Amino acid sequence: MRIPVSWLIQQLELTEEHRDLTAEQIADAFVRVGMEVEEISTLGPVTGPLVVGRVAEIEELTEFKKPIRFVTVELGDPEDVDSDDPDALPASTQVICGATNFVEGDLVVVALPGAVLPGDFKITARETYGRVSKGMICSARELNLGDDHAGIMVLPTGETAPGDDAIDLLGLTDKVIELALTPDRGYCFSVRGLARELACAFDLRMIDPAAIEVPEADSESVPVTIEDSDGCARFVVRRVTGVDPTAPTPWWIHRRLMLAGIRSISLAVDITNYVMLEMGQPMHAFDTTKLKGGLSIRRAKAGEKLVTLDDVTRTLDPDDIVVCDQTGPISLAGVMGGASTEVSAESTDILLEAAIWDPASIARAVRRHKLPSEASKRFERVVDPALPPAALERAARLLREHGEGSIQPGRTDVGNPTAPAALTMAMDLPDRVAGIRYDRGVTVSRLQQIGCLVDFGTGEDGKPSVTVHPPTWRADLTQPADLVEEVLRLQGYDTIPSVLPPAPAGQGLSPKQRRQRAVSRSLAEAGYVEVLPFPFVAKTVWDQLGLAEDDIRRRTLSVSNPLEADRAELASTLLPGMLDVLSRNVSRGAKDVAIFHIGQVVLPRTERVPMPEVGVEGRPSDEDLLQLNGTLPVQPAHVAVVLAGHRQRAGWWGKGEQASWADAVEAAKTVARAAGVELTVHKADLAPWHPGRCAQLRVGGFPVGHAGELHPKVTEAMGLPARTCAMEIDLDALPLTERRPVPRVSPYPPVLLDVALVVDDEVPAEELSDALRAGGGELLEDLSLFDVYTGEQVGEGKRSLAYSLRFRAADRTLKVDEATAARDAAVATAAERFGAALRA
Structure with a gap:
């Protein structure tokens, strides 16, 4: 909010000490009471004629x-x-x-x-x-x-x-101060509210523009009916006739509106805007001659339309609050008036309206119709329900003074807004919260400064207490903690000593934390870059990934107030966010990408458990914590890897190597080694992976994830590079192992032997490797697949898998005969399980 310094100072009863307040001193005072000053603008400067x-x-x-x-x-x-x-x-x-x-x-x-x-x-x-x-x-x-x-x-x-x-x-x-006001300080969207904050900061008296004599309403201006009391708490109108439509807006009003960023339109409209800035009560002016019958306030009916002041025909929503006459809606409440009752250059009979609307309804209407305004900004943040009569009286008198209007007797005032509830608080509660002892009377004086009425009493413990009646403009004071905050804020947060609590000796990282760090470090050492993808997804992403309608990953939780309206679902898998990061990097020219992320996914429970009510007076009991945790969705930690382009880049050393499903599987093995578990790889078919290039990852026979190449339809739908590969493992599904490996270095030489086995195409290379390990026994130290061949020499439907075997004994120099016998045993096991035969 922008406001000129001269206007603020005018609302304070200055003492000799504060007679020469500067804009900088005022800005410092705002900061002291917890408000953010964005800018101090100097008008001009202009020199010369x-x-x-x-x-x-x-x-x-x-x-x-x-x-x-x-x-x-x-x-x-x-x-x-x-x-x-x-x-x-x-x-x-x-x-x-x-x-x-x-x-x-x-x-x-x-x-x-x-x-x-x-x-x-x-x-x-x-x-x-x-x-x-x-x-x-x-x-x-x-x-x-x-x-x-x-x-x-x-x-x-x-x-x-x-x-x-x-x-x-x-x-x-003059100078203009611009403040960034928080939503809970709705009363500060006015000179009245800001002047009250300055009065508290400087310990001065404030001149309240709303403290004017409002005559009793002896009759109605216009009949008004509130059909929706939830949407409209109060509706007040006052009529002014004989207004000179050609009367100009006084320069002092014109100037203040201009400095606040509001364009001057006409005398009647300018006065309503001026009173809004001065008191914080948005108003609307109707041309009375254009009204048909009395007014009613209700929710819009489905299909109703309204031409607003910007000449746009808007289709109303049943959630919209509207002001109606006999012809139908004439104003979108709290947002924008209708063109049919607009005050024009010929209007002489003005009906001024000030109302109190439901903040949530106004906020939804603004977003629905994309019509933000100065009025809606205030209604969304709660307006003082006691203001409408005073604001109307102020506006009517300005019209009479500057537009030669005649204020008609009577005023329509319908509705019954609820007053803020009284709060009881221990007298020394602010002292205990701040950790210091304030001077006697500080708590009461500070609460009275913000407009509270304070009664003294005794609490149940026999100690002094106060019963506080918050003012109508402070709807945010709903609990004793709010009163404590006001006392501490006005006394100055800088007066509260900063005492760091003693830090107890730590117990180190938990086993899960150590495992996660080991996995992260291993993937980084393998050449992957860690990323932080957006944790929310759109519903359409599951169709892009090709998931079946009954796929469990489609069951997600929605966020009530998402950061992005089209991404309101909590992810049940890390892949959508990872693929989004890949797409963004590729669009910016990155051709070879290898990224990983370790994060939580959200899996909703099959049955919704109601959230228990837990107080804030003390630490929740173990039973309360158990119930609270039981209402939360399951949130396991996953690790995911995505690769695209070349895994090994081309250079002077030779051609590059395209990333393939084997690299995704190797990334899974890297995770398993870091976690200290044995991982087995099995053929699988699961979207979004390619059916023939997808592997299921198991630990102890239990599936923990998948790896492989993405389906071509998925890469096409998501705009990803061809042959993109991915891997995802449920990290929490891996058993925790206390693993502190010590490298074993044998002083004895190894025996290296190669073997090429011919098997059916359907036999997975990983399962054949397991058979060789089982047959080779303890002497088989390591094996690796170094060649795969298909062709006429091995026959149709067959392929040759060549392995390099390394044999070593821990206590002696291994003889060639022993190594050969171990190799033959390994081949025999492979032949027994898969019908493998040595390639000639």
Whole structure:
């Protein structure tokens, strides 16, 4: 929120000590009470002659492609010009201008030659468009008064005259403070709320703009019926007739709106916006003559339409709150009025409306119709339910004063908003929370400063307590902890000592943590890069992965308030996020990618367990913790790997090696070795992997994951490189082993033998390796597959698998005969299990 410093200071009863408050001191005070100051903007600076001028004559230069005007501006009475004074203002000047939003007779701001505008922009007389321009007519943005650059700034008539100093008139020595307000501080979206915070910070009295005398309502302005009390807690209207529609907005209102970032429209609309900024109560003005019968407040009906003030026909939702007359909806409550009852340039009979709407309903309507506004911003954050009568009275009096309107007797006030509930708190609770002892009376005085009524009493323990009645504008004070926060905040968080608790001796990492770090380190050493994918997925991703309709991975949990509306599901597998990271890297030019991630997936329970209510007065019991954990979904830790492009890059050493399903399987083995478990590989068929290039990973006969090459349809649907490979293992499904391996170095030489076995194509190489290990016994130290051959020499439906076997004895030098016997035993076992035969 943007607000000029001069307006804030005007709402404080300044003492001699605070008579010369600066913008920087005010900003520091806001920070002390817990508010964030984004920027302090200095208006101007402007030096040199900047004066008010009256447009006397406009010559349209039609020979150019864009609108160009040669404007004569009067700067004063020619008889008052002192020709002997070189610094005297000329009686008039002529300037070139491209804006078209002013007419003859308008008052404008003119920068004469010699003036320097913000940005060190120097004004000089210069020839342009075939004319000599002796100055410049200024817009608000050129004077650093706001962002409006749509046209020239036109001043209201009657409050100034040509030749007046525009620097003083515009208040260019003022400063503007911009604050980033949190949603719980809805009352601070007004000068009233901000001034109250400053009064607390400086221990000053505040001038409350809402503290005005509101006459009793002896009759109704317009009949009003609230059909939906949940959506509308209060609805108040006041009628003003005889308003001069041509009356200009007073300059002081126009200037404050402009500095706050709100564009001036008309007197009636400007006054409602001004009161909104001043008090925090959004308002709406209806043209009374366009209303048909009384008003009613209800939810919209399915299919109803409303043309809003921006001339857009909107289809209403049954959740929308609308204001209706006999013809139907005339306003989208709290968001935008309807065009049918708009206050126009001919409107003289104005019906002012101030209401209290349901914050959640307004927030949903804003997002649904994409119509954010200053009014909805305040309604979403809760508006003081006691404000509407005072705000209407203030707006009606301004219309009477500046628009010559006549306030009609009576006021319609329907609804019954609930007052904040009283809270009881131990007197010393703020002291105990802060860890310091505040001076006597601090708690009560601080609570009274924010508008609370405080009654003294005695608690159940016999100690002093206070019963606090929060003010109507502080709907956020709902528990004693909120009152404690207010006392600590206003006393200053910097006064609370920082004492670090003693750190107990740690017990080191848990076995699961040690295993996860070992897995992460092993994959990084193998050349994989760790990534942190987005943890939420869209429902459409399961179709892209080719999962069956009954696939258990489609069962997910939805997030109530997702960061991205189209990604509201918690992932049941790491693959969608990993493939998204791969796609992003490939789109940025990375051709060879090898990434991994260790993270939790979310698996919903088959039955929904209600969440137990646990208080905050102490630590939950073991039974409460057990019930709480029982309501949570299962969240096992998984590890996933994705590869694309070359696993071994090409270079001077030779051709590169394309990543394949075998690399994904090897990554799984790397994980297993780091976790200290024995992994076996079995043929499988599971989406999103390729049916013929998918392996199931097992530990102790139990499946823990899959690895292989992704199906071509999946890579095409997700825009991934061809032959992309992936692996995912349930890390929590692996048994924990206390494993501290010590390398064994044998002093005896090995015996190296090779063997080539011919088997059916259907025999997995991993299972054949297991058979050789079983037959080779203890002497077989290691084996590795180094060649696979298919062709005429081995026959159709057959393939040759060549292994390198390493035999070694731990206590002696192994003889060749012993190694040969062990090799023959290994081959015999392979022949027994799979019909393997030695290749000739």
